[in-house]
Amino acid sequence: MHPAGVFILLAGAFLPIMDFFITNVALPSINSSLHASASSLELVIAGYGVAYATLLVLGGRLGDRYGRRRIFLGALVGFVLASLACGVSPSVGALIAARIVQGATAALLIPQVLATFHHALEGERKARAVALYGATSGIAAVVGQLVGGLLVSADIAGTSWRPIFLVNVPIGVVVLIVAARIVPDTRSHHPVGIDLPGTVLFAATLTALLVPLTEGHSLGWPWWTWLMLAVAVVLGVATYVVEKRTERRGEVPLLPPSLLRLPSMSRGLAMVFVFSIGFGAFMFVFALTVQNGLHVDALHSGLAILPMALLFFAGSLVAPRLITRYGRAALSSGAVVQLAGIVSLVAVLLGNWPHVSLWAMAVPLALVGAGQSMLFAGLFRSVLADVPTHMAGIGSGVLITLQQSGLALGVATLGTLYLALAPHNVAHAFAGVEYVQMGIVALLAVGAAALPRFDKATPAATPVVDA
Template sequence: MTSTTHSNRASGEPSRPRSRSPRATAAAGGLHPFGVLILLGGAFLPIMDFFITNVALPSINASLHASPASLELVIAGYGVSYASLLVLGGRLGDRYGRQRLFLAGLVGFIVASLACGIAPTIGVLIGARIVQGATAALLIPQVLATFHHVLEHERKARALALYGATSGIAAVVGQLVGGLLVSANIAGTSWRPIFLVNVPIGLVVLLVAARIVPATRSPHPLGVDLPGTVLFAATLTVLLVPLAEGHSLGWPTWCWLLLVLAFVLGAATFAVEKRKEDHGEVPLLPPSLLRLPSMSRGLVMVLLFSIGFGAFMFIFALTVQDGLHEDALHGGLAILPMALLFLAGSLVAPKVIGRLGRGALTVGALVQLAGLGWLVAIVVTDWPHVSLWSMAVPLALVGAGQSMLFAGLFRSVLADVPTHLAGIGSGVLITLQQSGLALGVATLGTLYLSIAPHSAAHAFAGVEYVQMALVALLAVGAVALPRLTGDR
């Protein structure tokens, strides 16, 4: 034993994870910086997969002869199963071990990705996407929970900031990577590599994570709220299915009945969760959290942001490919300015929020609003001869504004949540975010698909006017959020 080790122990200074190998750090119950990157890599794949499919939709349609409603379900089906099971995934990790659930979820995600990649029909693809979303819900919560449990102080703050940046960047980069893979048409496989690429990458993450991610679990795990999980999943399903299928089917009676049933199930979910909480239990979605100012106000804003973000990514890919007749490669490259500014904005957002407080959210909303307005003006004025280069600067503004909103909203929503409910609060936040993404595709995506056959330009503009209204509400609503560092 070296004198340095003796002096560190004598002074009470903890040993630094960087001085050990990743495997030795994990064996000692710590998380090496490389382990942080591996966990982020595991989280990157499921988040990217929600969006990577957007640029492949025309190719999937041509290959599998899918209806517009089926294409929406390829996106929304993943989002519904993902959102429904996120909180449950977190609780299972607390009870049975986070590393174990991370690895199990990753194995399931790899298998489901393989099934998506070889799907012979659109029905099989939708089913595999639902399974893919469910396995992602087992994987994702373990990343944040491990960071909270193992890391401290600056290392925890840095890891959480990297997670926020990763989740946002994965959304934008997904469409770029999807465009590259579809255009490459590897061995004539068209869209299939966007799912198959998860297999080798996932296997690498799996093998490394098994060796360098520490095994942790909660000393006091919460029980699994099976009734709440089933009711919440059923509510999301009966809400989104008619919204996605109604237009193409001419709004049959069963669609309207399902929408009514969604309200009934929503009310039943609230009643069951409130009863469990009144009896001293911790339900899947604690109603008491909704009474906190940060949650009640912030979650509404997260929902509005996510609806607009999910819809934008969906319709932009269709507008560029189906409307402007660009290939998937150019469809993916078109989003690159937005990706680059989202990345840059994510890196500077903590400092800007620290200086401006809630004002940073208002600034971000206004910047995004300017970008969206400029983008709509270009599409409507120059159609059908819209240059992708002409959209670069407004897309960059949209990405910069979104990055500020994304970072600020996630930070403010959890401002009032008690420490012992932080994990549940995070789960509720991510659940609502994913629900909003799927809802945006099902609602504003349906609006776009209903107008696009007549005029893709006006369909794009119509949806973006709705999104601009949502962003304007975010700009105004930011003043109602809890105070952040920098507020006076």
């Protein structure tokens, strides 16, 4: 593969990952422009995440079967068009619908990147490309809010929040033109079948769970929200039963029960899931706290997260070596550092509210970013520790699916808690959410001891959606 092909593929991966988080700092502007309810704003975030999570494995399998470059280019076209639809949306309903389509196309696009690296590169070039992907995916999550703040504050031609989506159009077109020329076309010689029933049931389960959680509070919890939660439980059980039967027939389901029973998967996925709930919620409520509570503009709201972004990036570079050397202790240490950052951040906000300087939050946020980078790298590595080599791609798909589901659920649950408390006191609302996250991080610090042992023979987990 042409050396520039690596960076073109990384650019294609950066946009969808960034787009999950770039919207956070634009929520007040979207609210002002489209007169959106609080629950609708949550759906702007969570709708993208649900579509992304439920179709991710399907995207990988389509690339295996029909060619990864073809799916990458087609998905990129869809992502650009969906971004354009987001940018010109006349109502919040249209924006939510466009965001769901955007998340679906992102789910088809992302798996092709790592799978292409896996099949088109060898040795040191492959290792370097995968390492760059890890750094890209981590930093894109945090940088999204910084870029979002810059674009919203620029208010280009009076368009307010719309450039955060429209910027994807020219960048996507450039990536599309170059990728069509230099990205090689690869496919699996033994493609795994597409588990349509499992995909539909899993998507229905997430939808039935997240819709009432996001809409329930603002509507006063009508009867249908409780009915949907009950249906979500039924659908979840049905998903497990169908997936188990699919595996017994010798087919490969979306979420293979045999993989989920492996110690590394069962323990590691649970930790990845709760970590993602906390991460998604933190990014959502921090942006709203800074803008709505401290009345900071979108630019400074984005800049406020910069210390976290820088330490997350730096931590991502050194985490693999520290994890190889110190094993599970490195994960526990990362959790302790993150916990210290959250505690000090809450203390700064409560102690100085409403006259909180963004500089006063810099060190706590830096600690949060450093700790998160260690957990992010270590948990991804641990999940695949016991997975057979021939199932690594499928295991990685399950991992990323649960990660994205956790991000969306964090916004729907802890985000709803924040929105319920914020009208009374914004600082205490933020603290209330962070008290829950403190418990999550404390559990992660202790739970790291239950993960499989790390050793130098265990490669860093690289989510490659390919069998």
